[in-house]
Amino acid sequence: MRILxxxxxxxxxxxxxxxxxxxxxxxxLEARARxxxxxIRCPVCKGESIDDSNAPISRxxxxxxxxxxxxxxxxxxxxxxIVDRFGEFVLFNPRPEGSTLILWLAGPVLLLAxxxxxxxxxxxxxxxxxxxxxxxxxxxxxxxxx
Amino acid sequence: MTTGAAEGRRDFLLGAGxxxxxxxxxxxxxxxxxxxxxxxxxxxxxxxxxxPLWGAHRRDARLMALAGPAALVQLALVATSFGVLTWAxxxxxxxxAVVVANSHTAKPLLYKITGVWGNHxxxxxxxxxILALYGAAVAVFGGNLPASLxxxxxxxxxxxxxxxxxxxxxxxxPFWRLATPPLxxxxxxxxxxxxxxxxxxxxxxxxxxxxSVAYSxxxxxxxxxxxxxxxGRWVRPxxxxxxxxxxxxxxxxxxxxxxxxxxxxxxxxxxxxxSSFMPWLLAVALLxxxxxxxxxxxxxxxxxxxxxxxxxxxxxxxxxxxxxVITSVHAFANDPERGVFILMILGVFTGGALVLxxxxxxxxxxxxxxxxxxxxxxxxxxxxxxxxxxxVVFIGTIWxxxxxxxxxxxxxxxxxxxxxxxTPFVVVLAMILxxxxxxxxKRGNLGRSFxxxxxxLILSLSLGALGxxxxxxxxxxxxxxxxxxxxxxxxxxxxxxARTGREGFGARAxxxxxxxRADWGKAAAHGGLGIxxxxxSAMTAWKIEDIRVVQLGETFPLGGFEVxxxxxxxxxxxxxxxxxxxxxxTRNGALxxxxxxxxxxYPVAGMPTTEAAIYYGFLRDVYLVLxxxxxxxxxxxxxxxxxxxxxxxxxxxxxxxxxxLSLSDRRYRVAAGAQKSMVGVPAE
Numbered sequence: 001m002r003i004l005x006x007x008x009x010x011x012x013x014x015x016x017x018x019x020x021x022x023x024x025x026x027x028x029l030e031a032r033a034r035x036x037x038x039x040i041r042c043p044v045c046k047g048e049s050i051d052d053s054n055a056p057i058s059r060x061x062x063x064x065x066x067x068x069x070x071x072x073x074x075x076x077x078x079x080x081x082i083v084d085r086f087g088e089f090v091l092f093n094p095r096p097e098g099s100t101l102i103l104w105l106a107g108p109v110l111l112l113a114x115x116x117x118x119x120x121x122x123x124x125x126x127x128x129x130x131x132x133x134x135x136x137x138x139x140x141x142x143x144x145x146x
Numbered sequence: 147m148t149t150g151a152a153e154g155r156r157d158f159l160l161g162a163g164x165x166x167x168x169x170x171x172x173x174x175x176x177x178x179x180x181x182x183x184x185x186x187x188x189x190x191x192x193x194x195x196x197x198p199l200w201g202a203h204r205r206d207a208r209l210m211a212l213a214g215p216a217a218l219v220q221l222a223l224v225a226t227s228f229g230v231l232t233w234a235x236x237x238x239x240x241x242x243a244v245v246v247a248n249s250h251t252a253k254p255l256l257y258k259i260t261g262v263w264g265n266h267x268x269x270x271x272x273x274x275x276i277l278a279l280y281g282a283a284v285a286v287f288g289g290n291l292p293a294s295l296x297x298x299x300x301x302x303x304x305x306x307x308x309x310x311x312x313x314x315x316x317x318x319x320p321f322w323r324l325a326t327p328p329l330x331x332x333x334x335x336x337x338x339x340x341x342x343x344x345x346x347x348x349x350x351x352x353x354x355x356x357x358s359v360a361y362s363x364x365x366x367x368x369x370x371x372x373x374x375x376x377x378g379r380w381v382r383p384x385x386x387x388x389x390x391x392x393x394x395x396x397x398x399x400x401x402x403x404x405x406x407x408x409x410x411x412x413x414x415x416x417x418x419x420x421s422s423f424m425p426w427l428l429a430v431a432l433l434x435x436x437x438x439x440x441x442x443x444x445x446x447x448x449x450x451x452x453x454x455x456x457x458x459x460x461x462x463x464x465x466x467x468x469x470x471v472i473t474s475v476h477a478f479a480n481d482p483e484r485g486v487f488i489l490m491i492l493g494v495f496t497g498g499a500l501v502l503x504x505x506x507x508x509x510x511x512x513x514x515x516x517x518x519x520x521x522x523x524x525x526x527x528x529x530x531x532x533x534x535x536x537x538v539v540f541i542g543t544i545w546x547x548x549x550x551x552x553x554x555x556x557x558x559x560x561x562x563x564x565x566x567x568x569t570p571f572v573v574v575l576a577m578i579l580x581x582x583x584x585x586x587x588k589r590g591n592l593g594r595s596f597x598x599x600x601x602x603l604i605l606s607l608s609l610g611a612l613g614x615x616x617x618x619x620x621x622x623x624x625x626x627x628x629x630x631x632x633x634x635x636x637x638x639x640x641x642x643x644a645r646t647g648r649e650g651f652g653a654r655a656x657x658x659x660x661x662x663r664a665d666w667g668k669a670a671a672h673g674g675l676g677i678x679x680x681x682x683s684a685m686t687a688w689k690i691e692d693i694r695v696v697q698l699g700e701t702f703p704l705g706g707f708e709v710x711x712x713x714x715x716x717x718x719x720x721x722x723x724x725x726x727x728x729x730x731x732t733r734n735g736a737l738x739x740x741x742x743x744x745x746x747x748y749p750v751a752g753m754p755t756t757e758a759a760i761y762y763g764f765l766r767d768v769y770l771v772l773x774x775x776x777x778x779x780x781x782x783x784x785x786x787x788x789x790x791x792x793x794x795x796x797x798x799x800x801x802x803x804x805x806x807l808s809l810s811d812r813r814y815r816v817a818a819g820a821q822k823s824m825v826g827v828p829a830e
Contacts, residue, residue: 018693018784019693019773019782020693020694020695020776020782021695023693038561038562039560039562041558041560047414047416047417047558047560049560049561052409087556088555088556088557088558089556089557089558090558091557091558092558092559092560092561092562092563093560093562093563093566094545094557094558094559094563099549099553099555100549100555100557103541103542103545103559103563104567106537106538106541107534107535107537107538107541107567107571110534110537111530111531111534111571114530114533114534115530118526118527118530122516122518122523122526
């Protein structure tokens with residue numbers, strides 16, 4: 001409902017989450033840093049990525065990501081590094097492993113089930129078109145004459 | 147009751163005419179009158195929920211006839227109650243707890259009024275008001291309904307009213323008084339003091355709650371034990387109306403998020419956003435399946451089930467937002483008592499209806515048979531995809547809760563998941579839409595539909611290729627979104643053109659404007675969807691972001707524009723202080739616009755906000771956000787080029803307009819048609 005409603009105290013301030021002084025000179029590394037930080041959740045905020053958040057811990061995490069990237073880590077190594085320290089809570093994109101597989105597979109499984117039900121219903125629906133047996137014809141006449 | 151500090155303000159508001167004590171008693175009376183009206187409305191709703199139902203069971207015309215007047219009286223009483231609460235906000239009656247918490251004497255009048263629903267209690271009163279409004283509308287426009295169906299539908303509507311009014315009175319009473327009213331209020335959250343957001347809740351609620359009518363009709367039809375083409379024709383306009391409002395409401399919210407939050411984003415997959423999106427998706431599914439019931443008397447059981455689920459998701463949305471159980475950036479009300487109450491309402495209404503469905507679904511045998519390649523099949527595919535996509539949004543929204551409660555894992559599900567898991571359904575839906583929409587009922591010819599669409603296909607693929615050639619980056623998303631959106635738009639155009647027959651161009655062009663409005667509605671809504679798909683992918687793929695420190699007088703380049711920071715000044719607003727920059731946007735030296743991005747502080751609420759300044763262009767928006775002053779001198783500035791942003795709002799609007807055209811189609815306006823179709827349709 002109201003998307004609105006008291007919209008977050010937090011939402012207003014983070015407009016300048018990523019500050020100019022944090023940014024790396026190398027545009028490729030910086031773009032990778034932004035890409036990663038958009039998928040990392042701020043551990044203390046309500047549902048914001050560290051890219052959007054103004055909290056000090058988010059700034060520290062953003063700086064940490066850049067440090068790791070400059071040190072030569074790959075994107076997934078950086079993410080692993082953060083998850084090792086803060087837990088999977090900070091991942092906005094939960095990894096499809098263990099029980100989280102249910103989350104990822106729920107949609108496709110339901111889709112298959114939906115298609116199955118639709119096809120079955122379609123088959124069932126077509127049956128009345130089939131010719132009636134003699135016994136059924138007789139019963140039909142009986143009913144109609146009643 | 148109202149004594150103490152608020153007296154002075156009351157004197158000021160009313161002028162001195164009567165003795166103070168008497169005036170206070172009268173003021174207290176007005177508030178109590180609103181409270182009392184709400185309690186009376188609850189009583190009326192109880193009558194509405196029971197006697198007509200009993201009457202329908204006993205075939206007692208007098209008892210059934212009670213439903214209509216009861217619905218009207220309920221509306222009058224709830225409206226009185228809502229009017230009183232509005233008055234309390236406008237007059238700043240600080241003896242009411244909600245007014246203190248959400249208003250301030252210095253607040254502009256518009257936001258005093260919209261502050262009525264800018265809080266938990268008031269927003270629920272609005273919910274109940276709109277519910278009563280729909281009930282009364284069914285009573286007024288339902289003259290052509292069979293008496294028992296009308297009585298039963300209104301009774302179910304009454305039951306929902308009872309549940310939510312009890313919720314309101316027992317856990318969230320807006321007429322709660324303070325023994326010692328303070329001199330002034332704590333002000334409304336400044337982010338809500340905005341015209342875009344002010345009208346977002348009423349529209350959203352008109353949509354959410356509108357789905358209750360489809361639910362009531364579904365439950366009533368289950369009680370009656372019959373669903374026929376006429377039922378589809380009654381339910382569809384209500385669903386359509388609800389969907390139009392929901393579309394506008396979501397659009398307003400998205401637009402607000404775009405210009406107010408200062409990120410230049412328009413959708414965050416936040417649980418609160420999702421809870422308005424799920425009923426929207428299901429309403430779209432319901433709109434399409436009700437057509438099949440209306441035209442072909444098929445998919446009846448599914449349509450009934452969908453009506454129940456769609457309103458169920460409206461209530462789930464209410465639960466998610468009102469209980470704060472799923473913490474989101476929007477969550478502010480964390481009150482388990484309220485959450486449990488809504489969960490109970492949800493359980494009773496969804497569970498009860500589903501049990502009834504299980505008992506009676508067997509009685510709804512399909513009449514119309516159809517081949518695999520037919521409009522019916524295409525609409526089944528539409529429904530499967532929409533329902534599954536709504537489910538994906540649902541499971542993603544509640545998964546953190548499930549993981550924490552059942553699996554003891556603390557995890558998050560955010561935008562990356564939804565983008566990956568939801569988008570494929572939309573892509574498939576958009577791909578099958580044009581041929582599906584052109585297939586004939588009952589037995590279609592897939593080859594013929596495709597042949598008609600060859601020009602549309604070539605055109606959209608070329609546009610996609612053009613987009614790929616013209617873009618600077620190397621993303622596939624932009625061109626694919628362009629091709630897909632164009633495919634849907636040109637498909638809609640091909641479809642409506644095909645409706646004009648096979649004669650010469652002139653005759654067909656002339657006939658184009660005599661086509662039923664429903665045809666135009668379909669074309670507009672589908673075209674709007676295509677434009678929305680394109681705009682979403684364009685804004686995602688081709689957005690340009692720039693973050694930097696800018697000195698006064700400095701000019702910096704921004705995606706083909708030049709932006710200069712002219713001045714930064716302190717400015718006073720009615721209830722805030724602003725730091726306002728003046729920035730000049732030029733293109734090749736020619737002036738494009740002068741923009742004034744601001745940072746505001748609302749001292750009463752103690753909250754800063756960012757007011758982005760936006761130049762709204764046809765092909766792109768220039769979006770500027772002012773940040774903090776830097777120690778080195780100069781100001782942090784974040785700027786965006788938002789390509790085709792206006793196309794997003796335009797696409798949403800076009801969808802809503804299409805709904806409106808369809809709603810105004812002759813077959814829904816001519817009551818005689820509905821009556822005629824009733825006669826001679828045997829009970830099943």
